[in-house]
Amino acid sequence: MSEIYRASTTAPVNIAVIKYWGKRDPSLNLPTNSSLSVTLSQSDLRTHTTASCSPTYNSDSLLLNGSPQDTSGSRTQACFRELRSLRSELEKSDASLPKLSTQKLKIVSENNFPTAAGLASSAAGFAALVRAIADLYQLTATPTELSRIARQGSGSACRSLFGGYVSWEMGSAADGSDSLATEVAPSSHWPNIRAIILVASSAKKGVSSTSGMQQTVATSELFSHRAKVLVPERMTKMKDAIKRKDFAAFAELTMRDSNGFHATCADTYPPIFYLNDTSRAAIRVVENINAAAGRSIAAYTFDAGPNAVVYYLAEDEGAVAGVFKGFLGEKEGWGSERGGKVKVVEGKDLDENAVQGLKDGVSRVILTGVGEGPISVQDHLVDEKGEAVAR
Amino acid sequence: MSEIYRASTTAPVNIAVIKYWGKRDPSLNLPTNSSLSVTLSQSDLRTHTTASCSPTYNSDSLLLNGSPQDTSGSRTQACFRELRSLRSELEKSDASLPKLSTQKLKIVSENNFPTAAGLASSAAGFAALVRAIADLYQLTATPTELSRIARQGSGSACRSLFGGYVSWEMGSAADGSDSLATEVAPSSHWPNIRAIILVASSAKKGVSSTSGMQQTVATSELFSHRAKVLVPERMTKMKDAIKRKDFAAFAELTMRDSNGFHATCADTYPPIFYLNDTSRAAIRVVENINAAAGRSIAAYTFDAGPNAVVYYLAEDEGAVAGVFKGFLGEKEGWGSERGGKVKVVEGKDLDENAVQGLKDGVSRVILTGVGEGPISVQDHLVDEKGEAVAR
Numbered sequence: 001m002s003e004i005y006r007a008s009t010t011a012p013v014n015i016a017v018i019k020y021w022g023k024r025d026p027s028l029n030l031p032t033n034s035s036l037s038v039t040l041s042q043s044d045l046r047t048h049t050t051a052s053c054s055p056t057y058n059s060d061s062l063l064l065n066g067s068p069q070d071t072s073g074s075r076t077q078a079c080f081r082e083l084r085s086l087r088s089e090l091e092k093s094d095a096s097l098p099k100l101s102t103q104k105l106k107i108v109s110e111n112n113f114p115t116a117a118g119l120a121s122s123a124a125g126f127a128a129l130v131r132a133i134a135d136l137y138q139l140t141a142t143p144t145e146l147s148r149i150a151r152q153g154s155g156s157a158c159r160s161l162f163g164g165y166v167s168w169e170m171g172s173a174a175d176g177s178d179s180l181a182t183e184v185a186p187s188s189h190w191p192n193i194r195a196i197i198l199v200a201s202s203a204k205k206g207v208s209s210t211s212g213m214q215q216t217v218a219t220s221e222l223f224s225h226r227a228k229v230l231v232p233e234r235m236t237k238m239k240d241a242i243k244r245k246d247f248a249a250f251a252e253l254t255m256r257d258s259n260g261f262h263a264t265c266a267d268t269y270p271p272i273f274y275l276n277d278t279s280r281a282a283i284r285v286v287e288n289i290n291a292a293a294g295r296s297i298a299a300y301t302f303d304a305g306p307n308a309v310v311y312y313l314a315e316d317e318g319a320v321a322g323v324f325k326g327f328l329g330e331k332e333g334w335g336s337e338r339g340g341k342v343k344v345v346e347g348k349d350l351d352e353n354a355v356q357g358l359k360d361g362v363s364r365v366i367l368t369g370v371g372e373g374p375i376s377v378q379d380h381l382v383d384e385k386g387e388a389v390a391r
Numbered sequence: 392m393s394e395i396y397r398a399s400t401t402a403p404v405n406i407a408v409i410k411y412w413g414k415r416d417p418s419l420n421l422p423t424n425s426s427l428s429v430t431l432s433q434s435d436l437r438t439h440t441t442a443s444c445s446p447t448y449n450s451d452s453l454l455l456n457g458s459p460q461d462t463s464g465s466r467t468q469a470c471f472r473e474l475r476s477l478r479s480e481l482e483k484s485d486a487s488l489p490k491l492s493t494q495k496l497k498i499v500s501e502n503n504f505p506t507a508a509g510l511a512s513s514a515a516g517f518a519a520l521v522r523a524i525a526d527l528y529q530l531t532a533t534p535t536e537l538s539r540i541a542r543q544g545s546g547s548a549c550r551s552l553f554g555g556y557v558s559w560e561m562g563s564a565a566d567g568s569d570s571l572a573t574e575v576a577p578s579s580h581w582p583n584i585r586a587i588i589l590v591a592s593s594a595k596k597g598v599s600s601t602s603g604m605q606q607t608v609a610t611s612e613l614f615s616h617r618a619k620v621l622v623p624e625r626m627t628k629m630k631d632a633i634k635r636k637d638f639a640a641f642a643e644l645t646m647r648d649s650n651g652f653h654a655t656c657a658d659t660y661p662p663i664f665y666l667n668d669t670s671r672a673a674i675r676v677v678e679n680i681n682a683a684a685g686r687s688i689a690a691y692t693f694d695a696g697p698n699a700v701v702y703y704l705a706e707d708e709g710a711v712a713g714v715f716k717g718f719l720g721e722k723e724g725w726g727s728e729r730g731g732k733v734k735v736v737e738g739k740d741l742d743e744n745a746v747q748g749l750k751d752g753v754s755r756v757i758l759t760g761v762g763e764g765p766i767s768v769q770d771h772l773v774d775e776k777g778e779a780v781a782r
Contacts, residue, residue, distance in 0.1 A: 220654075221616075221617075221620075221621050221647075221651065222613045222616060222617065222621075222651065222654055222655075222658075225612075225613060225616045226612075226613065229612075230612050230613075252660075255660070255661075256612075256660055259657055259658050259659075259660065259662045260612065260613060260658050262657055263611075263613055263654040263655065263657040263658035264613075264654065266650055266653055266654040266657055267613075267650050267651050267654035268650070269643075269646070269647055269650065270646075270674070270678050271650045271674060273671050275664075276668055276671075277667055277668045280664050280667075283661070283662060287661050
């Protein structure tokens with residue numbers, strides 16, 4: 001029986017505080033602006049991936065949460081090709097190495113969070129895929145070098161190769177060689193950032209979006225001003241706020257950038273709306289929480305969907321997550337280890353319509369915080385015979 | 392018994408297709424950008440105002456829909472002062488004229504539409520007030536000259552002094568002397584523009600907006616690009632579209648400008664949201680209608696509120712208003728003369744969530760079209776004894 005080669009990793013979700021929106025090169029996933037994210041803890045949200053290869057495999061395959069995925073798409077193919085190329089170089093320099101670069105790949109992946117939650121899982125997914133294959137191939141590439149490859153799978157995946165606070169520098173080279181992720185600060189630099197995710201109920205379904213960031217690039221007349229002028233300024237200020245651990249500055253930049261990103265979506269023709277009435281209710285309650293505190297202790301941000309991610313500091317847990325627990329305590333999610341520890345705090349001067357809007361429109365909450373980058377694990381999702389492990 | 396002097400007028404509502412948002416001088420209501428509107432028919436929406444003066448009146452007063460209004464505010468005072476000043480000049484040049492400029496004013500006003508509908512009534516209100524007093528004083532000032540005064544009452548009121556298609560040129564003088572309304576084209580030039588207004592139910596109340604255009608000016612980093620670059624380009628294109636009676640161009644400019652205006656509101660810090668899920672549903676249905684027609688036959692626009700105003704041409708009434716009647720036929724408003732004539736048309740490929748959103752969120756419809764400017768009437772709301780007429 002032929003040998004089965006395996007490597008497994010977990011990789012985190014990241015939620016940007018300076019948003020990626022718009023590609024200057026759609027095939028290479030080269031962005032129109034730099035972006036910056038917080039990596040979230042894998043105990044709450046992670047993808048677990050095993051990469052394996054064997055001369056016995058007949059074709060490349062990818063199983064996600066038990067469902068076969070198409071691997072023929074250009075994004076997955078680009079990752080496979082780049083990683084095989086690096087492996088091939090290694091093999092050429094050391095003839096004793098097994099010729100893994102010529103074998104088919106079997107990838108098995110599982111998320112520890114429901115896909116239905118509408119959380120961007122492609123970032124964690126491609127980061128785990130690239131990291132696991134790189135480990136399988138015993139590549140010496142650094143996370144920044146691997147970020148060039150993960151970016152081609154899914155733009156924001158490049159940021160999930162690091163823990164803590166991560167920037168994706170847009171670069172300027174036509175081949176994308178300098179469009180890479182780097183660590184702004186490790187999780188240990190500012191470990192007490194927490195987040196509560198308010199997952200919008202799919203029952204409260206909004207009107208479908210004619211989606212696509214490239215429509216924004218092509219039609220929004222406000223977009224280029226954001227990409228060229230506003231984001232570069234914010235990137236500098238955000239890195240500085242993180243270095244100084246200045247939460248109020250971090251919060252204001254985060255909220256302004258989310259607002260500005262969704263403004264350019266609304267300015268797209270036809271307009272793209274990701275925020276719904278539930279999202280706007282979350283914004284108002286965050287404003288109420290900050291007004292009651294007399295300073296910015298909570299910061300909302302929204303990706304391309306209605307779920308609010310609200311960042312706060314551990315020391316303000318009661319005043320932020322506790323207030324949400326006060327009126328959303330019946331929702332799913334508080335039973336987690338983090339959720340159970342949150343003390344209920346009665347909110348001051350909350351907008352009644354906003355509170356009712358969240359009660360009606362939030363289906364579950366997820367409590368999490370800043371966390372580490374990909375972690376190599378020995379828990380393989382492919383067994384020694386090369387079969388996917390049944391779970 | 393002393394003589395009672397009276398003059399009465401009706402004045403129209405106008406709905407901008409290039410929006411006014413932001414003041415460069417708040418006390419003079421000088422805008423940061425020019426704007427352009429369509430005057431709507433007074434048979435559907437109008438303010439009826441009688442201005443009267445008499446030596447027997449003890450104080451200035453204003454009665455709106457039977458309720459006494461405060462006249463001490465700087466906006467109303469500015470209008471009174473400017474108009475009295477013009478009357479005073481006339482009196483100086485002709486000693487035989489009665490000294491109306493020294494008498495107190497009694498103004499009585501009525502709207503033919505419910506205030507609760509959330510339609511900007513201040514434009515029609517101040518236009519009627521200024522026009523009625525100018526008639527009372529027998530001023531020779533042109534509508535453009537009077538627009539300088541009405542603008543100080545309510546910015547967009549200056550556009551309600553004309554019928555048809557009206558621009559408000561922002562001007563550059565510090566005293567506002569060149570910030571005036573002018574006729575782009577009379578109603579007769581392009582008489583077949585129609586509009587359906589979808590009044591959003593107050594039961595579907597959104598989260599309150601932290602309002603204020605000056606917050607946008609102060610905090611939106613996208614706003615100045617709109618005001619300085621985008622609006623001037625659109626003003627030129629819109630005037631051209633109106634001159635050529637090119638509805639598709641008119642429609643696209645109207646929708647883009649509404650989108651861009653609401654984008655800068657969303658970019659305000661904290662963000663201002665006027666559109667709710669009902670508004671977004673209206674946008675999707677207009678997109679569906681245009682997709683079915685293969686060209687832009689309907690154009691949505693939203694002022695500072697959730698009500699959609701949808702412009703279309705009389706020849707497309709069925710394909711636009713008829714489609715709305717198809718699923719909103721039970722709502723109030725179709726019983727009007729215009730509404731009764733609209734033939735129901737079954738929409739093609741309508742977004743089901745959007746249709747449901749409008750069924751849930753629209754309380755009434757108003758059918759109207761382009762119309763005339765203020766009209767002098769003999770139906771006085773103040774009787775010969777100087778008393779408000781009971782209605």
